[in-house]
Amino acid sequence: MARVVVDVMLKPEILDPQGQAVADALPRLGISEVASVRIGRRVEIEFTGEADLERAREIADKLLANPVIEDFAVSAPQEGPAA
Amino acid sequence: MSARVGVVTFPGSLDDGDAARAVRLAGGDAVRLWHADADLHGVDAVVLPGGFSYGDYLRAGAIARFAPVMTSIVAAAGAGLPVLGICNGFQVLCEAHLLPGALTRNQHLHFRNRDQVLRIESTRTAFTRAYADAQEILVPVKNGEGCYVADARTLDALEAEGRVVARYVGENPNGSLRDIAGITNEAGNVVGLMPHPEHAVEALTGPSQDGLGFFTSIFSHLGRPTAASDTAAANAPGASV
Numbered sequence: 001m002a003r004v005v006v007d008v009m010l011k012p013e014i015l016d017p018q019g020q021a022v023a024d025a026l027p028r029l030g031i032s033e034v035a036s037v038r039i040g041r042r043v044e045i046e047f048t049g050e051a052d053l054e055r056a057r058e059i060a061d062k063l064l065a066n067p068v069i070e071d072f073a074v075s076a077p078q079e080g081p082a083a
Numbered sequence: 084m085s086a087r088v089g090v091v092t093f094p095g096s097l098d099d100g101d102a103a104r105a106v107r108l109a110g111g112d113a114v115r116l117w118h119a120d121a122d123l124h125g126v127d128a129v130v131l132p133g134g135f136s137y138g139d140y141l142r143a144g145a146i147a148r149f150a151p152v153m154t155s156i157v158a159a160a161g162a163g164l165p166v167l168g169i170c171n172g173f174q175v176l177c178e179a180h181l182l183p184g185a186l187t188r189n190q191h192l193h194f195r196n197r198d199q200v201l202r203i204e205s206t207r208t209a210f211t212r213a214y215a216d217a218q219e220i221l222v223p224v225k226n227g228e229g230c231y232v233a234d235a236r237t238l239d240a241l242e243a244e245g246r247v248v249a250r251y252v253g254e255n256p257n258g259s260l261r262d263i264a265g266i267t268n269e270a271g272n273v274v275g276l277m278p279h280p281e282h283a284v285e286a287l288t289g290p291s292q293d294g295l296g297f298f299t300s301i302f303s304h305l306g307r308p309t310a311a312s313d314t315a316a317a318n319a320p321g322a323s324v
Contacts, residue, residue: 018192066142
């Protein structure tokens with residue numbers, strides 16, 4: 001499988017009200033040691049041929065992330081045992 | 084001759100019908116444009132309406148930006164075509180880099196739907212010429228991702244260049260930085276705003292008729308009299324001379 005993973009996160013300076021709402025809910029679970037929660041998006045891309053990190057970066061930059069508010073990281077996970 | 088104003092329909096557009104109606108009430112001809120058709124059919128201006136284009140998948144406006152009609156609109160906007168993006172249309176304009184910044188989730192996480200007072204901050208754009216400086220207008224606002232953000236340098240530049248078109252008056256409905264409700268590009272022909280002037284164009288359905296100015300402004304910008312003013316001119320004494 002030629003899978004590439006793109007992780008998209010809001011830039012640190014952009015407010016993440018969803019993450020804040022989750023963080024605010026944690027005390028109801030009895031969890032008090034979490035300082036903050038940030039929510040992002042994980043995108044898995046399957047290439048028909050070889051995994052192409054450069055191409056994945058282009059996809060991320062043009063479509064998957066909005067560089068005004070988001071950062072992204074591209075990685076090719078190690079092949080695990082076939083599912 | 085009256086102006087022909089294109090109104091784009093994406094899959095998931097909601098307010099294209101109201102936008103077309105606002106164009107007609109303002110005295111223009113509404114031309115329906117389809118997202119998959121790159122042909123702008125010779126329109127004099129374009130409105131990108133509100134709604135949830137492509138289901139707001141990924142980010143609001145992110146996929147609409149790559150629709151064939153948008154390729155033509157981006158090129159034409161660069162050549163001076165007046166383009167107004169309302170709500171989802173504003174999000175599309177930011178995603179298409181025709182306007183700086185981005186619209187993010189409302190700070191309080193609630194979808195906000197109410198009538199909102201705005202102050203018109205710039206009357207030099209293609210869509211705000213009909214207003215007076217600092218005029219306050221009442222139009223509906225309805226969005227879940229209307230929080231305008233940009234870095235401080237961009238915000239300072241927008242303010243310094245008079246490119247903030249409208250600001251929220253009273254409670255800020257979504258957490259937008261510096262209470263910004265709408266902005267314009269450097270040339271003033273591209274305007275985006277989150278509130279909905281097309282829902283405030285007649286007494287029966289709107290909280291006011293304050294929104295009509297966004298649409299009548301197009302005609303004075305283009306130097307075209309509207310059908311209504313044509314009629315008025317025809318009825319004026321001495322009009323036949």
